[in-house]
Amino acid sequence: MRENLPDGALLTDPDLTAGYKQDWARDPDAVTPLAVVRATSTADVQTVLRWASEHGVPVVPRGAGSGLSGGATAVAGGVVVTTERMRAIEVDPVTRTAVVQPGLLNTEVKKAVAEHGLWYPPDPSSFEICSIGGNAATNAGGLCCVKYGVTTDYVLGLEVVLADGTAVRLGGPRLKDVAGLSLTKLFVGSEGTLGIITEITLRLIPAQPPQATVVASFSSIEDAAGAILEITRSLRPSMLEFMDRVAINAVEDEMKMGLDRDAEALLVARSDAPGAFAAQEATTMADVFTAHDATEVFSTDDADEGEAFCAARRFAIPAVELKGSLLLEDVGVPLPQLAALVTGIAEIAKTRDVMVSVIAHAGDGNTHPLIVYNADDPDMTERANLAFGEIMDLAIALGGTITGEHGVGRLKKAWLPDYVGEDVMALTRKIKDALDPQGILNPGAVL
């Protein structure tokens, strides 16, 4: 394989390869890989997969390594293929599309298209450190998805290298194309189990208008949940985020913004309706918050002030992480079940005697319960892990999903059969076996 790769692409020195052992999920089962290939081109990825399929060697695809479900955990005797060096982008303002290589960060895509007055909406909280390839592989979400949809809604085409090293082009810069099966959409969210994405054609939209922001505190989860339901049934906020008391206090500890430490819930809502409609929609949301007994409501159409509250929400995870080690959950429920989910999680936290802070993309029912524990305490670690599973069980019982945007990876795969059922698992396995009969693509992830 080495002779067909550019100089420096193949790493086998354990001092170097150890850095590619884990993603942000810090999977304890990770091992140092046999080798790491820092691909510079589609041809490099093909070289690895041709070699791997010939020798039956597992291949773990890796973007920026910011995944939270262990989708890029290195496996024993396997090769990690990282796309971090594939960073080209071409923006076509006429067709409003961009052709990007997978290694570019989400924020870099946003910046490159913004130069043409365009916008790539999906915005995971990790947008400054996650790659667009990883976004496509996991069908990543974010904060604006409540109005603008998720990654798959913006993927028009892909180049994918299949298990045997064949590179295929699927879709392309056409808004409508129904010729053949929807293969593009099948590969989005497939977490590297069906192929390695080497190029993505993205649909773009005109730049987002300025946003107005409303922040409200509530003395009960139910009040906040009621306000969320009333807003989502009648308006289209461009953001509708939730933080619980633990998160509010963790953020306030660090950022000193004057957040109400006694509140049980904080909602941050935004509107990007055009012109004066943004302020008008913000006022309507403020009225809804007041009607649902918000203890404090603050509105602003100042961009910096609004951004400060969004930054506070995005900082919630690192802020809570300062309290201990985290198990980061990602369960989602149909909106009417949001209060039941948050309340149920509090019960699990009590029973298991661990701290669980809930933050959420409330407008689309996608929550991130953060289980805080002391990793040096084996008993507490055990209880945290039990809570992690019980939260997924609860989400399933409420008609929800075990993962709204992070993916199944390795950390959640034990719960996938409970969620989708055996028939869907069998269907999934048929497709996996058809496309990767040797099972060399990201083995142990999802399935």
Added chain:
Amino acid sequence: MRENLPDGALLTDPDLTAGYKQDWARDPDAVTPLAVVRATSTADVQTVLRWASEHGVPVVPRGAGSGLSGGATAVAGGVVVTTERMRAIEVDPVTRTAVVQPGLLNTEVKKAVAEHGLWYPPDPSSFEICSIGGNAATNAGGLCCVKYGVTTDYVLGLEVVLADGTAVRLGGPRLKDVAGLSLTKLFVGSEGTLGIITEITLRLIPAQPPQATVVASFSSIEDAAGAILEITRSLRPSMLEFMDRVAINAVEDEMKMGLDRDAEALLVARSDAPGAFAAQEATTMADVFTAHDATEVFSTDDADEGEAFCAARRFAIPAVELKGSLLLEDVGVPLPQLAALVTGIAEIAKTRDVMVSVIAHAGDGNTHPLIVYNADDPDMTERANLAFGEIMDLAIALGGTITGEHGVGRLKKAWLPDYVGEDVMALTRKIKDALDPQGILNPGAVL
């Protein structure tokens, strides 16, 4: 099979089954099916597929029979399963979703959700006669897709009966769900080759605001194409439609609207921006038309007046059909190639000595060249068929697709390998074989 179906569901009388021989594509290869099952439930569909897989009998799924690519052409010795009697709908305004059975017409879905102040955007020109199940099976498009996307963008979940009769639930009423492969999206647009859709969970959005409408005539295709490009790169019209001279005259013959019969192109554009922004965006579009040498520009924010122009555009196909038999094309290109496509089609028409009228969802590059011929003239029929293929060849050469919204069905499958290439065909066949090893699901369609 009969004993497991409700009374009247199974038709075998050729006088009755003959009505299920063809869809609107009028595939000349269609034969009267062995039987027709008018399913009333998912269980009925399961009954048919269990029996068919046991006996190796082909099954052709059928919605309203309005397909234009022969996706529902009955095959020799096969059973047609029609979902026309499965017509339930439940709308949930809180989660902004609807759970619908496949037999409901698109217009009936729109009306049912409108009662809750909600909107299901996808709007094929045939929306009054096509079923939502057929829309999902073909990933149907329409006129508002230029702003609002296509059917797959609104499908959150499906119930699908697989080849062996197993019913699976995929996705559901959750805006974010990345647990497992994106199977929902794989079945959307699969044209009945992987399973039969028996229930659809749709994402809805708030009712569309009132639209402002601009109509403009041009003395050259290039002027019109230039205006289209300038609009799509800077604005988000809710509709941007094109009619050529033949279509303008065919419509004017019937509707007497005072359209400019000497114009080479007519564009109908709409804006649904909120409040006064709609009229403002319409004015901007009118200015663009004028700057691109439109010979006539007319704007209105009167709903009835605007709807009249849309009705004229939707009437173009029946109006042109009055001139002779039609072969209805559906090719799409990246927008900058639109003028080259239209010009190239005119050359094909000249060479083959047939009339071809082009209408188009111009804003997304999806065109419907209408090949007019005399079905009683074998030589002309032959030339029309040659033109049909040459138009697809041209679209492929221009980086376009052989079908933007109608599907491949049986009429276009000979061109699919030219368009997607042998590697993608092989990949497609792997998935088909994995899910339908006996090949009983809609054999002869797509593959």
